[in-house]
Amino acid sequence: MNFLEEKILSDGIIKQGNILKIDNFLNHQIDINIMRQIAQELKRRFSDVEVNKVLTIEASGIAIATMLGNLYDVPVVFAKKSETANSTDDKYVSQAYSFTHKHMNSVFVSRPYLSSSDRVLIVDDFLADGQAAHALIDIVHQAGGKVSGIGIAVEKGQQQGGKLLREEGYRLESIAIIEEMDWQSQTIRFRQQ
Amino acid sequence: MNFLEEKILSDGIIKQGNILKIDNFLNHQIDINIMRQIAQELKRRFSDVEVNKVLTIEASGIAIATMLGNLYDVPVVFAKKSETANSTDDKYVSQAYSFTHKHMNSVFVSRPYLSSSDRVLIVDDFLADGQAAHALIDIVHQAGGKVSGIGIAVEKGQQQGGKLLREEGYRLESIAIIEEMDWQSQTIRFRQQ
Numbered sequence: 001m002n003f004l005e006e007k008i009l010s011d012g013i014i015k016q017g018n019i020l021k022i023d024n025f026l027n028h029q030i031d032i033n034i035m036r037q038i039a040q041e042l043k044r045r046f047s048d049v050e051v052n053k054v055l056t057i058e059a060s061g062i063a064i065a066t067m068l069g070n071l072y073d074v075p076v077v078f079a080k081k082s083e084t085a086n087s088t089d090d091k092y093v094s095q096a097y098s099f100t101h102k103h104m105n106s107v108f109v110s111r112p113y114l115s116s117s118d119r120v121l122i123v124d125d126f127l128a129d130g131q132a133a134h135a136l137i138d139i140v141h142q143a144g145g146k147v148s149g150i151g152i153a154v155e156k157g158q159q160q161g162g163k164l165l166r167e168e169g170y171r172l173e174s175i176a177i178i179e180e181m182d183w184q185s186q187t188i189r190f191r192q193q
Numbered sequence: 194m195n196f197l198e199e200k201i202l203s204d205g206i207i208k209q210g211n212i213l214k215i216d217n218f219l220n221h222q223i224d225i226n227i228m229r230q231i232a233q234e235l236k237r238r239f240s241d242v243e244v245n246k247v248l249t250i251e252a253s254g255i256a257i258a259t260m261l262g263n264l265y266d267v268p269v270v271f272a273k274k275s276e277t278a279n280s281t282d283d284k285y286v287s288q289a290y291s292f293t294h295k296h297m298n299s300v301f302v303s304r305p306y307l308s309s310s311d312r313v314l315i316v317d318d319f320l321a322d323g324q325a326a327h328a329l330i331d332i333v334h335q336a337g338g339k340v341s342g343i344g345i346a347v348e349k350g351q352q353q354g355g356k357l358l359r360e361e362g363y364r365l366e367s368i369a370i371i372e373e374m375d376w377q378s379q380t381i382r383f384r385q386q
Contacts, residue, residue: 023303028306029268029303030262030270032262036263058253066223066260067263069223070225070228075222075224076225077221077222078256110216110221113217113221
């Protein structure tokens with residue numbers, strides 16, 4: 001078991017409805033030591049690919065992206081969300097359905113911050129249905145850039161995001177992949193990697 | 194002139210209506226070298242106070258808070274925004290008016306992540322009217338903790354936030370304080386510190 005799987009087992013709380021609550025160390029309070037290890041591990045796993053920009057989506061992806069940008073010494077861009085944004089001369093826009101808020105979000109990045117010379121590592125804290133990741137990929141492609149890889153802290157292996165991205169040929173690395181969890185016994189089975 | 198004032202002059206854009214656009218290096222795209230210097234400078238300025246937690250508010254404060262948490266090696270907490278949250282057994286809630294979105298936001302932190310033993314450094318990228326800073330201070334006080342200081346990258350010196358916080362006795366450090374700016378001549382005058 002790696003450091004993140006151990007941390008999830010020791011500090012995570014499974015709630016009814018297949019919900020994993022790890023906001024005590026990942027996405028509300030941040031355990032900076034775990035965050036540092038996440039960034040180091042993602043950099044290690046992507047050591048064979050070119051990365052000159054780190055891209056994430058607000059809000060909780062920003063911490064991982066900042067730590068990774070610091071390690072790589074490259075700029076970080078965080079896409080913004082809005083209920084209303086349309087594509088303009090100023091920005092690249094894509095769409096992502098939010099299962100949490102039950103509506104479509106527009107996701108956008110100002111045009112000057114992505115270009116055809118960018119080799120982009122997309123990162124996020126969670127991967128579930130892959131809506132945010134696909135919106136970010138779409139935006140990189142609109143800019144003519146290349147997706148070097150997708151780095152995730154926690155993938156919900158029962159949801160389709162990871163499967164789709166791998167089938168589409170993207171290099172996806174998730175530090176912990178949850179294969180199964182049970183709220184009554186508070187047990188989690190991780191995918192062997 | 195310090196590094197941040199120089200960066201604002203070289204890369205910032207002043208728009209009509211007293212708007213300073215620095216999202217090319219601070220709050221959309223992040224220049225990681227500038228972000229590193231901001232964290233180092235804030236840690237230096239607060240070297241005489243005790244800090245065991247860094248608190249900010251989503252989204253754009255998260256990058257500075259993460260870099261600072263990494264330097265201090267302490268946990269980071271980012272308060273969340275919602276249009277609807279009420280105080281409950283689970284969370285501390287305060288209110289902040291958003292001049293950008295023209296409505297009140299509830300700002301909240303889950304109770305376990307702040308306590309009476311916390312000596313909190315509140316950080317954010319911008320300080321204007323001080324709505325967010327005051328909401329964060331209120332939340333720290335609800336938890337029984339102490340505010341060690343408030344660290345800001347860019348303070349808009351013509352707006353009242355900085356004045357109020359200093360009058361209230363808080364230790365406020367802003368790396369760059371904009372005293373005056375003029376969009377027609379694209380000039381900025383910084384407060385001497």
